[in-house]
Amino acid sequence: MTTYDFSATGVKYPLENSPVNVHGDFKKLAESLDAILPAYGVSYFQINVHNNSGAAISNGVPVYATTGKVNGKVTIAKALPSTTAPILGLLKNNTLNGSDGIVVVAGVMEGLNTSGFAAGQTLYVGQSGGLTNVRPTGGSAAVGICAIADSVNGIVIVEAKGNGTWGALRDGLS
Numbered sequence: 497m498t499t500y501d502f503s504a505t506g507v508k509y510p511l512e513n514s515p516v517n518v519h520g521d522f523k524k525l526a527e528s529l530d531a532i533l534p535a536y537g538v539s540y541f542q543i544n545v546h547n548n549s550g551a552a553i554s555n556g557v558p559v560y561a562t563t564g565k566v567n568g569k570v571t572i573a574k575a576l577p578s579t580t581a582p583i584l585g586l587l588k589n590n591t592l593n594g595s596d597g598i599v600v601v602a603g604v605m606e607g608l609n610t611s612g613f614a615a616g617q618t619l620y621v622g623q624s625g626g627l628t629n630v631r632p633t634g635g636s637a638a639v640g641i642c643a644i645a646d647s648v649n650g651i652v653i654v655e656a657k658g659n660g661t662w663g664a665l666r667d668g669l670s
């Protein structure tokens with residue numbers, strides 16, 4: 497792969513004419529981010545939240561911000577493609593109703609069950625919540641990309657801003 501060194505960190509990105517190896521390229525990206533970001537004290541960007549949805553929400557589930565705050569924390573509920581936008585991010589830990597949790601807004605999220613996906617697949621909000629690799633009917637913004645498929649140590653690169661970036665990448669429009 498032809499690359500360009502854009503900073504002192506040594507992270508390289510592909511050029512316009514670089515060959516594409518989705519699995520290998522995303523694995524390298526995840527490994528690079530994992531190696532670089534901890535030196536700055538982060539491997540992802542996160543926000544403290546409060547689950548007031550009426551039900552427990554599992555880790556790795558896409559969530560959205562509801563109206564209000566509890567003890568200064570944004571309130572959340574499980575996202576559905578038909579009813580919620582924009583997506584705040586993926587819940588980092590199992591969070592009971594009425595409890596505080598953490599949402600990964602962007603970055604590399606580890607320790608997920610991504611065995612139902614292949615590395616490099618774009619992930620969306622599933623019809624009943626959770627993640628899917630099939631874009632829901634009526635469209636849905638992508639929430640991330642599966643970097644490593646594994647039943648215990650799966651990795652998702654989270655980008656839950658509701659913009660077309662991941663979709664553009666998938667469709668070759670970037």
